[in-house]
Amino acid sequence: MRNFRDFVLAAVCVIAYAAIWEMALRMVGVRYDYSFYQADPVLYAKYRPNAEGWEVKESENFVRMNSFGMRDRERTLTPAQGTTRIAVLGDSLEAGMQVPLEKTMAQLLEHILNDKFTGSRHSIEVLNFAQGGATIAQECLMLRDRVWAFQPQIVILFVGSTSIPTATRQLSASDTPFYIFSGGRLIPDPKNQPPADSSSEAIRQHDAVSNLMNRYRLLLLVRKATQDGVDRERAKLSFMRRPTGQRQYNPMDTWFQPPATAEEQNAWYVAEGLLSLAIEDARHHGAEFWLASSGTEIEDNPNASQREAFFKEHNYGVTYAENRFGVFATTEGIPYIRLEPDLLQYAESNMTPVRGFFNTQPNRGHWNERGNSAVACIVADRLLKGSDVLRSLAEASSSVLSDSQKSTP
Amino acid sequence: MQFFSFDFLLFLAITAIVFRVIPRRWRGHWILLASYAFYCTWDVRMAILLLVATVFCFVAGLQIRELRNRKAASVLTLGAVSAFVLYLAFFKARPLIASGASVAIPLGISYYTFRLISYLLDVYWGKYDAERQFVPFAAYVAFFPHLVAGPIQRASSFLPQLNAPQNWQSNSVLAGLARIMLGFFKKSVVADNLGLFVDYGYQHMQSGSAIPHLAAFYLYPLQLYADFGGLTDIAIGTGLLLGIESPENFDLPFWATSITEFWRRWHMTLTSFLRDYVFIPLRMATRSWGQFGLILSLILIMLLIGIWHGFSMGFLAFGLFHGIALTIDTMSSSRCKKYYQRNPRVALTAAFFGPVLTYNIVSVGNTFFRAPSLGSAAQMLGGLTSNLTHIGSGLSALVAPPNHYAWVAFPGLVLAEIADWIRSHKGLKLPALAPRWIRWSAYACMTLTCIFVALLFLARQPGADPFVYAKF
Numbered sequence: 001m002r003n004f005r006d007f008v009l010a011a012v013c014v015i016a017y018a019a020i021w022e023m024a025l026r027m028v029g030v031r032y033d034y035s036f037y038q039a040d041p042v043l044y045a046k047y048r049p050n051a052e053g054w055e056v057k058e059s060e061n062f063v064r065m066n067s068f069g070m071r072d073r074e075r076t077l078t079p080a081q082g083t084t085r086i087a088v089l090g091d092s093l094e095a096g097m098q099v100p101l102e103k104t105m106a107q108l109l110e111h112i113l114n115d116k117f118t119g120s121r122h123s124i125e126v127l128n129f130a131q132g133g134a135t136i137a138q139e140c141l142m143l144r145d146r147v148w149a150f151q152p153q154i155v156i157l158f159v160g161s162t163s164i165p166t167a168t169r170q171l172s173a174s175d176t177p178f179y180i181f182s183g184g185r186l187i188p189d190p191k192n193q194p195p196a197d198s199s200s201e202a203i204r205q206h207d208a209v210s211n212l213m214n215r216y217r218l219l220l221l222v223r224k225a226t227q228d229g230v231d232r233e234r235a236k237l238s239f240m241r242r243p244t245g246q247r248q249y250n251p252m253d254t255w256f257q258p259p260a261t262a263e264e265q266n267a268w269y270v271a272e273g274l275l276s277l278a279i280e281d282a283r284h285h286g287a288e289f290w291l292a293s294s295g296t297e298i299e300d301n302p303n304a305s306q307r308e309a310f311f312k313e314h315n316y317g318v319t320y321a322e323n324r325f326g327v328f329a330t331t332e333g334i335p336y337i338r339l340e341p342d343l344l345q346y347a348e349s350n351m352t353p354v355r356g357f358f359n360t361q362p363n364r365g366h367w368n369e370r371g372n373s374a375v376a377c378i379v380a381d382r383l384l385k386g387s388d389v390l391r392s393l394a395e396a397s398s399s400v401l402s403d404s405q406k407s408t409p
Numbered sequence: 410m411q412f413f414s415f416d417f418l419l420f421l422a423i424t425a426i427v428f429r430v431i432p433r434r435w436r437g438h439w440i441l442l443a444s445y446a447f448y449c450t451w452d453v454r455m456a457i458l459l460l461v462a463t464v465f466c467f468v469a470g471l472q473i474r475e476l477r478n479r480k481a482a483s484v485l486t487l488g489a490v491s492a493f494v495l496y497l498a499f500f501k502a503r504p505l506i507a508s509g510a511s512v513a514i515p516l517g518i519s520y521y522t523f524r525l526i527s528y529l530l531d532v533y534w535g536k537y538d539a540e541r542q543f544v545p546f547a548a549y550v551a552f553f554p555h556l557v558a559g560p561i562q563r564a565s566s567f568l569p570q571l572n573a574p575q576n577w578q579s580n581s582v583l584a585g586l587a588r589i590m591l592g593f594f595k596k597s598v599v600a601d602n603l604g605l606f607v608d609y610g611y612q613h614m615q616s617g618s619a620i621p622h623l624a625a626f627y628l629y630p631l632q633l634y635a636d637f638g639g640l641t642d643i644a645i646g647t648g649l650l651l652g653i654e655s656p657e658n659f660d661l662p663f664w665a666t667s668i669t670e671f672w673r674r675w676h677m678t679l680t681s682f683l684r685d686y687v688f689i690p691l692r693m694a695t696r697s698w699g700q701f702g703l704i705l706s707l708i709l710i711m712l713l714i715g716i717w718h719g720f721s722m723g724f725l726a727f728g729l730f731h732g733i734a735l736t737i738d739t740m741s742s743s744r745c746k747k748y749y750q751r752n753p754r755v756a757l758t759a760a761f762f763g764p765v766l767t768y769n770i771v772s773v774g775n776t777f778f779r780a781p782s783l784g785s786a787a788q789m790l791g792g793l794t795s796n797l798t799h800i801g802s803g804l805s806a807l808v809a810p811p812n813h814y815a816w817v818a819f820p821g822l823v824l825a826e827i828a829d830w831i832r833s834h835k836g837l838k839l840p841a842l843a844p845r846w847i848r849w850s851a852y853a854c855m856t857l858t859c860i861f862v863a864l865l866f867l868a869r870q871p872g873a874d875p876f877v878y879a880k881f
Binding site: 009010021027032222224229236358 | 415416598602809810811813814817844845846849850853854857861863864865866867868869
């Protein structure tokens with residue numbers, strides 16, 4: 001009995017002590033990467049519905065996913081009457097985890113477009129399907145499997161500097177779905193291995209654990225230490241660099257230069273093939289398809305000397321990828337938004353970096369609030385000028401407005 | 410291998426466990442092996458250099474003992490000590506000579522050279538008999554907990570402990586671990602966060618506001634204290650795990666009522682080393698010069714402390730400033746004492762304002778220590794009263810991201826001081842008759858602390874802020 005009493009008292013002390021640690025970690029601002037993903041049999045990884053936590057690598061921002069697992073406010077599957085929906089597909093740049101939700105490009109775009117239609121009975125909703133680390137294949141699969149349920153009339157698919165290097169297994173070591181050409185047709189790579197734990201029960205359990213971890217700093221610490229730290233220590237013990245087995249491609253090379261190898265050429269073919277499938281998919285659903293290229297951090301760096309030094313150092317000339325996507329869009333007959341010249345102009349004229357946060361270097365990483373705002377303005381401008389859907393909406397609105405003005409005594 | 414790393418924790422755990430399980434007669438050998446393994450993680454060539462210096466000193470010590478009371482002993486002692494001083498000066502001056510180029514400096518060269526010099530002089534003066542066994546002596550010189558930044562322990566205090574190790578005492582292990590954790594706390598919670606404010610101050614000297622200047626000026630002494638104090642705590646705690654009690658380096662230095670008292674409480678093992686082996690012989694040599702001899706000795710000793718940190722104008726100015734401050738304090742102390750005896754109220758006021766004045770003097774000296782150049786030190790001091798009109802906005806900018814959590818340094822400092830007070834007055838050991846559940850709780854919480862600290866190191870990005878004093 002005495003043993004049991006002592007044990008209970010000691011256990012209570014230990015629990016209280018752990019609670020003190022938890023409070024201390026919160027007080028000193030210790031935060032580690034929060035978990036926002038869950039396994040998915042199609043996309044392999046997607047944002048977890050209702051996941052919430054802090055983004056800490058760049059800036060410090062509390063992120064909350066909606067019930068569909070989108071970096072977006074709460075939406076309904078069916079749009080309200082008179083609502084035109086725009087679906088945005090992209091990667092972490094467009095997901096905008098580093099800025100508050102209302103400052104993300106998609107939300108600002110929605111705001112700008114709705115301002116244009118103020119007074120009409122039409123409204124615009126911009127649904128953000130962008131997801132950190134998304135490849136072109138994942139964006140296309142997202143479009144095929146998830147987006148249409150929300151009935152968008154316009155789809156904007158963003159490509160960036162990682163789009164080509166992650167298009168094929170030869171260039172990318174990531175665990176994402178890949179496509180290959182077989183008999184002139186694009187088919188899922190037979191080597192694709194969906195996550196083993198993608199059954200609904202396993203996902204449910206994983207979600208519960210992840211949500212619990214996101215709640216406690218001590219658990220986040222354990223996860224961070226066991227994920228990153230143990231690998232780092234193991235690498236040290238091996239006394240050598242771990243062989244990767246694959247050549248590491250510099251994403252900048254594929255962005256700024258024509259493909260130098262057969263693997264790079266194949267990655268381009270696969271990426272373009274996937275985009276063609278997405279365009280076909282959009283046409284099949286009667287939606288307008290826009291392609292947008294987000295560019296790289298050096299292209300929108302307002303510091304001209306740094307830009308010049310970078311291009312000189314790497315011997316880069318014109319931006320190959322942006323031009324090639326432009327040619328592709330023309331061939332496919334779809335509108336194309338090339339952000340970079342306009343984004344750089346914004347950065348230069350405002351003398352402000354569009355990327356970078358207080359805890360990162362300026363002009364590095366993801367778009368900051370100014371960057372998201374600038375991109376939203378650029379995209380809105382191009383949509384208002386070139387979208388048939390929005391043009392017809394504007395015409396309908398103006399006729400409604402003029403009718404209402406006529407009926408006003 | 411940095412003290413502030415997971416690698417060190419792992420290394421320490423293995424070293425301490427093996428130390429406790431092997432037979433006593435092998436413990437010295439084990440400490441020597443572990444110390445050289447630790448040293449080799451920095452630079453194998455420098456470990457060889459350490460070994461050569463150790464062998465030289467060991468042989469010289471034995472010879473001095475043999476030749477005691479003969480003139481040859483004096484010559485040998487003088488030669489050996491001069492050789493070590495030159496050896497130290499050569500490596501300290503290397504960065505100055507090879508300006509711009511990266512030069513390798515043996516880790517802890519100051520500390521082990523001081524140990525070697527003190528050993529030789531103690532043997533020569535007959536204060537300590539020369540060690541006849543090489544392994545304990547080499548373990549003393551290379552003792553890895555003291556290698557990075559001291560404390561500078563004398564052979565007469567270290568070797569008897571090594572030669573007669575105590576039995577396993579769970580309380581000493583607990584005290585050692587607690588001391589190490591206190592050191593990590595001081596470094597990561599207090600010093601690193603205060604460092605954010607100080608760095609901000611030096612980066613924003615041109616802002617036109619006095620706030621960055623005031624923040625850097627007044628917080629740097631605290632940052633240095635927490636940083637160096639933390640490093641010393643880790644060294645002393647590590648020593649305890651290996652059965653060695655080490656001398657303290659700090660004794661509440663910012664409670665000192667005069668600059669003289671401050672130097673009796675700050676980096677005590679260095680100041681006592683310099684007092685015993687430099688100041689007293691120098692004072693004896695200059696005693697016929699009267700007050701001038703005292704002034705000369707004080708200024709020389711402080712200049713020596715300054716350039717010991719490195720051959721730069723900033724460190725020279727630091728030493729000179731403290732030398733002048735010490736001289737003024739020493740010259741006026743007897744008069745002040747008499748005046749205070751006549752006016753008890755003034756004495757009370759002085760006791761209250763003494764620490765404040767001392768802190769300000771230390772802050773001025775440390776500005777020369779921290780500033781990248783004499784020009785920026787002057788700029789820092791000149792801007793202290795530059796513009797005090799926008800205090801609100803200046804403070805807001807100071808605590809804006811990435812400094813928005815740095816405020817925890819202040820409660821952290823209070824906690825660390827309380828822990829230090831408890832440690833020095835009551836010890837970090839469990840009461841002998843503590844109930845079983847308290848002992849169980851203490852062991853479990855300490856285990857948990859070690860696990861959490863190891864996890865924090867694992868989760869931490871490598872290459873974070875090193876200890877300030879690790880480079881001296």
